[in-house]
Amino acid sequence: MDSLIRQFAAALVATALFPLAPAQAESYPNHAITLIVPGVAGGAADSMARRLAEHLGKRLNQTIIVEDVGGASGALAAQRVLRAAPDGYTLMFSTPSEMILSPLSNEHLKYKLTDFTPIGKIFETPMVIVARSDLNIRGVDHLVRLARVQSDLFTVGMTGATSFQALYVAALEQAAAIHFVEVPYQGGPAVLQDLLGGRVDLAVTTLATALPYAKSGQLTLLASLSDHRLALLPNLPSISESIALKAVSMSAWAGLAGPPNMPRWIVDRISDALHQVVDDEQFMAICASRGDELSTYMTPAAFGEFRSQEYLRYAHLTKGMKR
Numbered sequence: 001m002d003s004l005i006r007q008f009a010a011a012l013v014a015t016a017l018f019p020l021a022p023a024q025a026e027s028y029p030n031h032a033i034t035l036i037v038p039g040v041a042g043g044a045a046d047s048m049a050r051r052l053a054e055h056l057g058k059r060l061n062q063t064i065i066v067e068d069v070g071g072a073s074g075a076l077a078a079q080r081v082l083r084a085a086p087d088g089y090t091l092m093f094s095t096p097s098e099m100i101l102s103p104l105s106n107e108h109l110k111y112k113l114t115d116f117t118p119i120g121k122i123f124e125t126p127m128v129i130v131a132r133s134d135l136n137i138r139g140v141d142h143l144v145r146l147a148r149v150q151s152d153l154f155t156v157g158m159t160g161a162t163s164f165q166a167l168y169v170a171a172l173e174q175a176a177a178i179h180f181v182e183v184p185y186q187g188g189p190a191v192l193q194d195l196l197g198g199r200v201d202l203a204v205t206t207l208a209t210a211l212p213y214a215k216s217g218q219l220t221l222l223a224s225l226s227d228h229r230l231a232l233l234p235n236l237p238s239i240s241e242s243i244a245l246k247a248v249s250m251s252a253w254a255g256l257a258g259p260p261n262m263p264r265w266i267v268d269r270i271s272d273a274l275h276q277v278v279d280d281e282q283f284m285a286i287c288a289s290r291g292d293e294l295s296t297y298m299t300p301a302a303f304g305e306f307r308s309q310e311y312l313r314y315a316h317l318t319k320g321m322k323r
Helices: 002-017 021-027 044-060 072-082 096-105 140-149 164-176 188-196 207-215 264-278 281-289 300-318
Strands: 033-037 064-068 090-094 117-125 127-132 155-158 181-184 202-206 219-224 252-258
Touching: 033 044, 033 072, 044 064, 044 090, 044 117, 044 207, 044 252, 044 264, 044 281, 072 090, 072 096, 096 164, 096 252, 096 300, 117 264, 117 300, 127 140, 127 207, 140 164, 140 219, 155 164, 155 188, 164 202, 164 300, 188 202, 188 207, 202 207, 207 219, 252 264, 252 300, 264 281, 264 300
Parallel strands: 033 064, 033 090, 155 181, 155 202
Antiparallel strands: 090 252, 117 252, 127 202, 127 219
């Protein structure tokens, strides 16, 4: 009898020390998840996040609600996620802009990359330089030659002083010794609207955003910003082929992150579902048709290491860069 009592007491102690993680894992998620997107409705991040939410929601057997939080180059969205409970019901569609560039560029922001729980990488998003078709610009080297002849000849739409686009334009200007007139916008859709309307000349945007208008002849794709030609557009030169700008290649990525101190079992539950999504052939086909490249699955730890390496890379790029 004493032996049975001791075993029962030990079981109670174990339950108190390790409270129901397996049972909770089976019940999570038991209500809708909110996916915070650092951008405006209709933008590139919003579009990608909605595709992800649909497919990830099916894997988790739960609704995922996409909520766009624009402003401050994604910093407002990041701060919203940091204030959330670490229970897996508030997640973030994370990009380099708010995760890395905003903290690097704004010392007053009260957060850093390592505050966010890494869950997984999803997309490598090809970026392109686009111009109004009526300008008849024939590639990036032609653009550089024209810009060197007359400073401030071209306007470029910007979505924030610490955005990925702003960083790239600054790197381009510095590498080629040219200068554009920067026109600020609240989000990508507004830039696109004015580009199509002839009120701004150039933009750096995602391939998925620009492709339909390039196909219709309304915009000209000058180059992809990657170091290789894109499978979807093998005739589009990469920036690495440029004479003036071959050292200014970049790629954007998107991943899933959460508030600080998320329990490991919740992170693993979401990560496992994300693994199924990025390996899904239907999801692959949808993304490929829009020009997005799905990432090879990364564990949360591997994604955390990837983000750290990206931080070092962007810190090097932004060091001494004049804005």
